[in-house]
Amino acid sequence: MDQVLTRRSTRLNLGAAVAFVLGGSLFALGAALAQLDVVSLPVVNVTYLVGGCFFTLGGYVSILLADDDTAPHTDERRRRWRLRQRRRSWLSAFVLFVGTLFFAVSLVAAFAAGLTPRQSDGWIWLPDMTGCVCFLASGHLAMLDVGEGHVRILPHLIGWWVVAVNQLGSVLFFLAGIAAFIRPATSSAVNTGLVNWGTFAGAVCFAVGGFIQAFDTPTTTRTVVQP
Known part of the structure; x- marks a missing residue:
């Protein structure tokens, strides 16, 4: 890989990692504040919204990072495989970015009263x-990407840990989302505790995943974790 491209990819990777660490940390803080009920609802909503902005930034930078993954390969079979992998990587980043935009709609709408x-x-x-x-x-596509077309358990790869921890966070977000449904009969969420703690745990996963990603540079994507 060209040195200029490598340096750019390294900066993009670090930028995405920092964005996810900040986004995850603020989401976790917002969930904790909501559960403990120590501040007003607008403060909680602002905390979530700022965290959501960082998530969106991280998703966008991830798309740019996937676009940079253009290492040349002289072998035709290797080149074709690399192109398929790149498409998965880019699609995963794009779907993640779209997801953050839907979150943004939800976070802004939360400020509406009545x-x-x-x-x-x-x-x-x-x-x-x-x-x-x-x-x-997005997480499933990322698992296919790091597993070279299959969902595998690869604890010796740094990149696998990034994907696995983030996917766990996505599952927790999904469970929290289900519990947030407002029942018309009671005008309350299905399970407020699960909403807050599920969001908190999921956000922590993304913050941890972002921290690990900071060490997953373009030159170490397939590097084994040191024992």
């Missing part, structure tokens, strides 16, 4: 769940 249960489910819950599904799909 919503009926139907309106809350339509403007907050539905975009949130769509974002969760996008995150799960």
Whole structure:
């Protein structure tokens, strides 16, 4: 890989990693504040919104990083495999970015006052769940990418840990999203505790995944973790 391209990819990778660490940390903080009920709801919503901005930034930078993954290969079979892998990597980043945009709709809508249960489910819950599904799909594509076309357990690869931890976070976000559905009969969420703690745990996963990603440079994507 060209040195200029390598340096650019390294910077993009670090930028995405920092964005996910900040986004995950702020989401975790917002969930903790909501559960402990120590600040007003607008403060919680602002914390989530700023965290969501960092998630969106991380998703966008991930697309740029996938575009940079253009290492040349003289062998035709290797070149074709690399192109397929690149498509998975780019699609995973793109779907993740789309998911963050759905989250953004949900986070902005949360500031609206006086919503009926139907309106809350339509403007907050539905975009949130769509974002969760996008995150799960993105994680699955990333698992296929790092597993060279298969979902594998590869604890010796740094990149696998990034993907695996983030996918766990996506599952937790999805569970929290389901529990956030507002029941018309009670005008309350299915399980507020699961919403907050599921979001908290999922956000921590993304923060940890971002931290690990900072060490997963373009030259170490397939590097084994040192024992």
